[in-house]
Amino acid sequence: MRKVRATVEYDGTAYQGFQVQVNRPTIQGALEKALQSVTAESIRITSAGRTDAGVHARGQVVHFTTAWPHSLEVLERAWNALLPHDIAVRDLQQVSEDFHARFSASSREYRYTIYVGAVRSPLLARISHYHAEPLDVDAMSEAALALEGEHDFAAFGRAPWGDNTVRVVHRAQFQRQTEPLTGGELLFFDIEANAFLRRMVRLIVGTLLLVGKGTLSPAAFQEILLAGNLNHPIAAVVPAGLCLMRVNYNQR
Amino acid sequence: MRKVRATVEYDGTAYQGFQVQVNRPTIQGALEKALQSVTAESIRITSAGRTDAGVHARGQVVHFTTAWPHSLEVLERAWNALLPHDIAVRDLQQVSEDFHARFSASSREYRYTIYVGAVRSPLLARISHYHAEPLDVDAMSEAALALEGEHDFAAFGRAPWGDNTVRVVHRAQFQRQTEPLTGGELLFFDIEANAFLRRMVRLIVGTLLLVGKGTLSPAAFQEILLAGNLNHPIAAVVPAGLCLMRVNYNQR
Numbered sequence: 001m002r003k004v005r006a007t008v009e010y011d012g013t014a015y016q017g018f019q020v021q022v023n024r025p026t027i028q029g030a031l032e033k034a035l036q037s038v039t040a041e042s043i044r045i046t047s048a049g050r051t052d053a054g055v056h057a058r059g060q061v062v063h064f065t066t067a068w069p070h071s072l073e074v075l076e077r078a079w080n081a082l083l084p085h086d087i088a089v090r091d092l093q094q095v096s097e098d099f100h101a102r103f104s105a106s107s108r109e110y111r112y113t114i115y116v117g118a119v120r121s122p123l124l125a126r127i128s129h130y131h132a133e134p135l136d137v138d139a140m141s142e143a144a145l146a147l148e149g150e151h152d153f154a155a156f157g158r159a160p161w162g163d164n165t166v167r168v169v170h171r172a173q174f175q176r177q178t179e180p181l182t183g184g185e186l187l188f189f190d191i192e193a194n195a196f197l198r199r200m201v202r203l204i205v206g207t208l209l210l211v212g213k214g215t216l217s218p219a220a221f222q223e224i225l226l227a228g229n230l231n232h233p234i235a236a237v238v239p240a241g242l243c244l245m246r247v248n249y250n251q252r
Numbered sequence: 253m254r255k256v257r258a259t260v261e262y263d264g265t266a267y268q269g270f271q272v273q274v275n276r277p278t279i280q281g282a283l284e285k286a287l288q289s290v291t292a293e294s295i296r297i298t299s300a301g302r303t304d305a306g307v308h309a310r311g312q313v314v315h316f317t318t319a320w321p322h323s324l325e326v327l328e329r330a331w332n333a334l335l336p337h338d339i340a341v342r343d344l345q346q347v348s349e350d351f352h353a354r355f356s357a358s359s360r361e362y363r364y365t366i367y368v369g370a371v372r373s374p375l376l377a378r379i380s381h382y383h384a385e386p387l388d389v390d391a392m393s394e395a396a397l398a399l400e401g402e403h404d405f406a407a408f409g410r411a412p413w414g415d416n417t418v419r420v421v422h423r424a425q426f427q428r429q430t431e432p433l434t435g436g437e438l439l440f441f442d443i444e445a446n447a448f449l450r451r452m453v454r455l456i457v458g459t460l461l462l463v464g465k466g467t468l469s470p471a472a473f474q475e476i477l478l479a480g481n482l483n484h485p486i487a488a489v490v491p492a493g494l495c496l497m498r499v500n501y502n503q504r
Contacts, residue, residue, distance in 0.1 A: 009434070011374045056375060058433045080371060090371040090434065119332060119342040122263045123308060123379070123495075181310045181498060182261070182342065243375075246433060 001067050005095045006076075008047075008060040011086040013126055013240065017053040018060070027051070027087060031062065034082035038075065039068050048101045048247040049108060050160070052199065054239030056127065059109075059246040063101040101247075107170060109192040109246040112205045112237070117184025128186070129205075129241035135212030137174055137187060143211045143221035147172040147191070147204065154228040156204050157197030165228075168194045172204075190245075201242055206234040253319050257347045258328075260299075260312040263338040265378055265492065269305040270312070279303070279339060283314065286334035290327065291320050300353045300499040301360060302412070304451065306491030308379065311361075311498040315353040353499075359422060361444040361498040364457045364489070369436025380438070381457075381493035387464030389426055389439060395463045395473035399424040399443070399456065406480040408456050409449030417480075420446045424456075442497075453494055458486040 010027050020028040028045055035043050048061040068075050072092040079089055098104075113128040115121050120130045147169045154165040170192040177186040189205055207224060210216040210233060216224075224232045262279055272280040280297055287295050300313040320327050324344040331341055350356075365380040367373050372382045399421045406417040422444045429438040441457055459476060462468040462485060468476075476484045 009371075009374050011377070058375060076371070085372075085377055086374045088371050088374050119261075119328070119340050120337075122261050122338045122340050123310060125263070125337055126378070127375070 001065055003063060003065050003095050003097055003099060004068075004072065004075075005061060005063045005093050005099060005101060006089045007091045008062055009058050009088050009090070010056060010060070011126070012051060012054050012056045014086060015053065017055070018047055018050045027057075027060075030084055030087055031089070034079055035064070035066075037082050038078045039066055041066060041068075046101050048105050049196065049244060051242075051244055052202075052239055055242045055244070056240075057244040060244050061101050061105070061247040061249075063095065063099060099249075104249050105195075105247050106250045107192050107194050107248045108196060108244065109190065109248070110196070110201045111243050111245050112189040112191075112201055113241045113243070114187040114189070114205075114209075115179075115184060116187060117179065117182050119182070121179075121182060121184065124186075126240055127243070129237045131209070131212075133213070135187070135209070136214060137176060137212065139214075139218055140208045140212045141174050143208055143216075143218035144172040144174065144189070144191075146218070146222040146225055151225060152228050153197055153200060153225070155224050155230060155232065156207070157200035160198050165197055167196065167200075170194075202237050202239070203230075203234055205241070206237045207232070209235045209237065253317055255315060255317050255347050255349055255351060256320075256324065256327075257313060257315045257345050257351060257353065258341045259343045260314055261310050261340050261342070262308060262312070263378070264303060264306050264308045266338060267305065269307070270299055270302045279309075279312075282336055282339055283341070286331055287316070287318075289334050290330045291318055293318060293320075298353050300357050301448065301496060303494075303496055304454075304491050307494045307496070308492075309496040312496050313353050313357070313499040313501075315347065315351060351501075356501050357447075357499050358502045359444050359446050359500045360448060360496065361442065361500070362448070362453045363495050363497050364441040364443075364453055365493050365495070366439040366441070366457075366461075367431075367436060368439060369431065369434050371434070373431075373434060373436065376438070378492055379495070381489045383461070383464075385465070387439070387461070388466060389428060389464065391466075391470055392460045392464045393426050395460055395468075395470040396424040396426065396441070398470070398474040398477055403477060404480050405449055405452060405477070407476050407482065407484065408459070409452035412450050417449055419448065419452075422446075454489050454491070455482075455486055457493070458489045459484070461487045461489065 016024040018027045045064045076092045115124045115128040150168045172191045175188040268276045270279045297316045328344045367376045367380040402420045424443045427440040
């Protein structure tokens with residue numbers, strides 16, 4: 001038996017999230033079904049993070065244990081051949097017995113994409129939140145700065161297990177990209193933390209949008225963070241805009 | 253009655269091309285159905301170019317004639333509200349009686365996107381052709397240079413009407429963009445011409461891929477162009493990689 005890690009990319013549009021559910025399409029379910037067909041083993045896959053329904057990933061990480069006797073290149077090719085077109089695995093590596101996709105991870109990087117333009121963009125709809133009116137990105141960037149460092153993030157989600165809602169955010173910043181063809185603008189919100197609460201990125205982005213619209217000041221955003229509860233207004237943001245970009249590990 | 257032009261963006265994945273067909277989903281059919289619901293008129297739409305099944309557009313241009321009595325801003329909003337999520341219209345403008353979306357166009361710009369990487373990318377699959385092996389992009393760029401200028405392009409398609417296969421290519425060049433997360437690379441082939449033959453961009457890209465693989469030299473590519481017939485090997489390229497980016501007009 002050997003322990004293997006793999007990087008997974010997926011378009012989450014058609015799935016009910018990562019975690020396996022009976023009779024519903026999930027990323028984990030599709031990965032396990034294809035892997036079991038290839039190996040003829042009953043294999044359970046563990047991921048770095050359970051993304052919600054409709055959320056995408058470019059760099060999800062999973063691990064599993066297998067008796068596969070051939071090379072990992074062959075396993076990768078056979079696995080990809082049986083996976084649906086909206087899921088792919090890459091960079092299969094044998095890892096030590098103490099590697100764990102979730103618990104060994106030192107940080108996760110998410111990107112949330114917002115498209116701002118007079119008219120919605122059909123070619124960006126699967127991967128972004130659409131906002132019609134101009135946003136005050138400077139105010140949003142200022143507010144986002146308050147997220148950096150160690151804080152109790154109870155204002156932006158619930159703990160996935162236990163009660164601890166303290167997290168360390170290493171980076172929370174916006175990048176802007178003009179779309180010359182439409183006159184619109186893409187906003188990328190990149191956030192890296194040691195770990196995330198449930199729905200944390202989408203709750204943060206929903207609240208930052210209120211700052212961008214002028215409904216909340218950056219100072220009021222910081223007060224919400226410090227108050228540490230979910231009793232504050234949040235605009236809904238669609239899962240399509242969210243993507244798990246990368247999971248980082250100190251060890252291999 | 254007044255003549256109106258509009259820019260159209262669409263994700264062509266679910267459509268049998270632009271041109272209307274009985275009982276099959278088309279871009280023109282969806283545009284006309286929604287516009288007729290809004291205006292209560294029977295309106296026929298004319299486009300700058302009839303894109304094939306599965307081909308996308310960021311800047312298709314159409315025109316139509318309507319008795320719509322209100323502002324074009326209101327028409328744009330109502331039309332978009334009734335269009336499916338994968339089609340949107342923008343920049344509605346009243347134009348003079350002699351404007352014609354196809355015949356007044358001075359040039360069209362297409363982009364073909366190729367993703368090169370060890371593993372296919374699910375998040376790029378809808379908008380790109382996937383190629384697993386590295387490509388000689390320098391050779392492809394050299395070959396593409398031969399396309400620029402006025403040539404008989406009979407080697408790369410049939411005339412959509414009449415017999416004339418002479419076209420003027422203003423620009424045919426590759427741009428490369430590294431994908432740091434996957435170690436792969438995006439190749440953008442941008443081509444602008446006064447007009448295009450049927451399937452011309454996809455036949456050119458399919459032949460340029462043979463140059464990138466080393467099967468054809470840039471000189472052999474030029475010989476195919478000069479020979480002026482379709483009797484040469486072409487690798488198939490998927491419509492998903494193709495996008496009509498912009499249509500240019502001298503007059504308004």
